[in-house]
Every structure is written in structure tokens, then in C-alpha cells.
Amino acid sequence: MDGVVTHHLRAETRRDLAAWARAIVQGCHAVAHSLREYTVRCTWQGKACQLVVNHEEGFALYSAGTRGSAGNGVSPGSPPTPLWRRSFDKLKMSADDGARLLWLDFGGEDGEIELDLESCPKPIVFVLHNFLSAKIHRLGLSA
Numbered sequence: 488m489d490g491v492v493t494h495h496l497r498a499e500t501r502r503d504l505a506a507w508a509r510a511i512v513q514g515c516h517a518v519a520h521s522l523r524e525y526t527v528r529c530t531w532q533g534k535a536c537q538l539v540v541n542h543e544e545g546f547a548l549y550s551a552g553t554r555g556s557a558g559n560g561v562s563p564g565s566p567p568t569p570l571w572r573r574s575f576d577k578l579k580m581s582a583d584d585g586a587r588l589l590w591l592d593f594g595g596e597d598g599e600i601e602l603d604l605e606s607c608p609k610p611i612v613f614v615l616h617n618f619l620s621a622k623i624h625r626l627g628l629s630a
Contacts, residue, residue, distance in 0.1 A: 491609045512620070519621035525614045529589075530603040536570065538602060540611070542618050545574040546591065548602075571597075575619060583608035 498504035535551035553567040
């Protein structure tokens with residue numbers, strides 16, 4: 488199944504609606520904190536890759552098959568080196584075509600990065616928004 492499944496809910500009062508909304512947001516934040524990172528297959532510049540969105544560190548792109556195994560690091564057994572890494576605060580804009588492409592714009596000389604996710608980008612966009620929301624919420628509570 489591609490995309491996001493939609494459900495319609497009804498609340499009898501504004502207070503019920505506020506309680507539902509609060510529970511959904513708190514649940515999403517709790518999942519973001521426990522999940523820590525989300526990995527999705529993609530193609531970047533014609534190469535098979537894995538995009539990793541980490542709750543704290545932001546984005547990292549690895550060559551397919553190198554993450555989680557000893558591989559492309561500097562020495563045998565060293566952790567793999569990402570093709571690129573960007574923190575959340577560098578993200579200026581994101582967009583998708585609703586079908587398979589995701590664009591991430593970190594500004595600077597990189598410009599816009601195009602990733603072919605080979606499926607609907609909505610789930611990764613949902614995860615990204617929840618990670619950012621949870622991070623902002625946590626920073627607001629600790630500031």
C-alpha cells in the first residue's frame with residue numbers, strides 16, 4: 488500500500504477535540520523519541536542509497552548496502568561513511584511530487600537535492616514532520 492491511510496473522526500465537544508489532538512501529538516512525539524531514526528531506500532544521482540533521518544542528528548545518505556555492515560569506512564570494520572550529512576537546522580525547504588520524488592533544499596552550494604524514493608514520499612514526509620515537531624517541542628520544554 489502506498490501513501491497514507493485517512494480516517495475521519497468526530498468529537499462531540501471542543502474539549503474532546505482538544506484532548507484527541509493533544510493525544511495524537513503526544514503519541515507522535517513519543518514514537519519519534521523511541522524510534523530515533525527512520526531509513527528509506529532511494530536513488531540519488533543514479534546510485535542506490537539509503538536515506539537515514541535521525542531524530543537528533545538530521546539527515547545522512549549512505550550507499551545502499553553499506554549501513555549496518557562493516558564496509559566503506561576508512562579501515563576494515565570501521566563504520567560506513569555517509570555520502571553526505573546535514574542537520575535539521577540546515578533544511579530550508581522540502582517538497583515532493585506525491586508519487587516518488589522528494590526534494591530537500593539545504594541552501595548553499597548543494598542547492599536542491601532530489602531523491603527518488605521509488606514509492607510514495609508521504610510516509611517519509613510524515614516522519615520528518617514528526618521528528619521536527621518532537622525536536623522543537625523538546626527544545627521548547629528545556630529552554
